[in-house]
Amino acid sequence: MNIFAKHLIDWYKYEGRELPWRETRDPYTIWVSEIILQQTRISQGTAYFHRFIEQYPDVSKLASADEHDVLKLWQGLGYYSRARNMLTAAKQVMEQFGGKFPGTYKELLQLKGVGEYTAGAIASIAYNLPHAAVDGNVLRVLSRLYAIDTPINSTKGKKLFSQLATEMVPKEAPGTFNQAIMDFGATLCTPGKPDCPGCPLSDMCEAYINNSVENYPVKEKKTKVxxxxxxxxxxxxxxxxxxxxxxxxxxxxxxxxxxxxxxxxxxxxxxxxxxxxxxxxxxxxxxxxxxxxxxxxxxxxxxxxxxxxxxxxxxxxxxxxxxxxxxxxxxxxxxxxxxxxxxxxxxxxxxxx
DNA sequence: AAGTCGGGGTT
DNA sequence: AACCCAGACTT
Known part of the structure; x- marks a missing residue:
């Protein structure tokens, strides 16, 4: 296992968060959590996760749900296409995959609303398959670790960071590693005021060595309102x-x-x-x-x-x-x-x- | 490659 | 006010 993964998993063992969806390996439950947490903080999404699993405990229950009921459950969470797409995806699982949640990265990608990040997260966490799950946290951590100036939201950047993350995923523990690096980004290597003095990777962090942590990650564009x-x-x-x-x-x-x-x-x-x-x-x-x-x-x-x-x-x-x-x-x-x-x-x- | 799609917390 | 959050889809 590479040295970064080793340190991150070691850190995670003691500093990782205890989260409701980490108590299971059920792909449906993990999928629900991943969709809810897209562009959404854990503090905001957790209550929705519990209500969702209670109302739709399995994929067949969701597949037969009324769209308006799902939207009502989603009310206040935003990005409502996630809710509409989940209903579509649940029906895909019933019809295209015989009611069994797809078990490979490639099949997961076929589900409506499941992109590269979510497919990688489910594949690694539920099935222990060696895929990266590159979210905002991972982009920030990697850009600092290697002091990469390529904008994280450029086509070139996405490809580069995806490659780096994939190389770093240890085959022994893909799911643990992906959750470790995300927790690390969310709680230690944060956007503002990262805890570099308490960081187990600071010795190997190019940005920290260059005293330029605050310069990463680099983004292009701004959305005009x-x-x-x-x-x-x-x-x-x-x-x-x-x-x-x-x-x-x-x-x-x-x-x-x-x-x-x-x-x-x-x-x-x-x-x-x-x-x-x-x-x-x-x-x-x-x-x-x-x-x-x-x-x-x-x-x-x-x-x-x-x-x-x-x-x-x-x-x-x-x-x-x-x-x-x-x-x-x-x-x-x-x-x-x-x-x-x-x-x-x-x-x-x-x-x- | 750029635009669209929510709501909320932090700085 | 700007930034960002376990992003994906459409054009």
Missing amino acids: LDRYMHYLFIRHEDRLWLEKRNDQDIWKNMYQLPLIESYEVLLPEQVLHSKEWQAIFDNAQVEVRSVSNEIIHLLSHRKIHAFFYEIQLIKGEVHHPAKPVYLKDIFNFAVPKLIENYLTEKIQITQS
């Missing part, structure tokens, strides 16, 4: 509220929301009330606009959403909109984006107090 303006209509009539399902190829696909008037520039309430969209929705109906919320900023990784909530009472007439009236007592059964959840939670509390 676009503004979107969402004018949500909280339309009430007696004990019902209008909700619609988002179907477009867009954020929050297949989740529910309040009827929406969207613009790509700032609109005053006066302009919303006189917009074509508004006129089309309410036509000859009689409504009262009870209130308009302040601007609520909802930040996503690549969008800045400016949201406004219009509280509208339908007095009489019809609402011409694909949205359907649902009973207020049922609204929390619908999967909604965090932005909507926050508003509804606050609004219903006020309504009931």
Whole structure:
């Protein structure tokens, strides 16, 4: 075994974290944990992991689930394509792999939502196969260890780091090594203020030797954030509220929301009330606009959403909109984006107090 | 190769 | 405000 792997596994033995999904070798359970933890901190994902395994204890249960139920379970976690893809993948396991979770790296890669990282993680942790699992932690650790300037998110960088990681994986303990290097990156070789004095690899770390640890890893690009303006209509009539399902190829696909008037520039309430969209929705109906919320900023990784909530009472007439009236007592059964959840939670509390 | 897709914690 | 988190998919 190479010296890096030896030190990392030794460190892991004493400093590694105890995590729920480390108590099993079941590939389904490990898969669930890996998908949940994509771009997600353990502190945020753990509760979702427990609820997911409780509701869908095996792949056949998940395969026969309703997509909306899975999205509801995923609500608040973000990157909802993960939930939709898991349902697709579960059906793949039932149909293409006869209900048995695929047992090789190549087969794992065929599952929807499983990329190189996740396939390597499952293959190594569940099956002890010698594949690397290169996540953000591994990129950081390797870039420092070898003082590599190639951007980690460039095509060249991905290939290079994947190669390095694969060479480092010891055939004796691939799963243990992959979890060790990830824990090491998450708790010691951290993005800011890494604990170099307490690091068992500092003697061999090129970046530390050059006193340049903070310069690694190198990334190219930055995502530019676009503004979107969402004018949500909280339309009430007696004990019902209008909700619609988002179907477009867009954020929050297949989740529910309040009827929406969207613009790509700032609109005053006066302009919303006189917009074509508004006129089309309410036509000859009689409504009262009870209130308009302040601007609520909802930040996503690549969008800045400016949201406004219009509280509208339908007095009489019809609402011409694909949205359907649902009973207020049922609204929390619908999967909604965090932005909507926050508003509804606050609004219903006020309504009931 | 660049853009899309969430939400939350840390600095 | 910027960065990052057990990334993958689409264009």
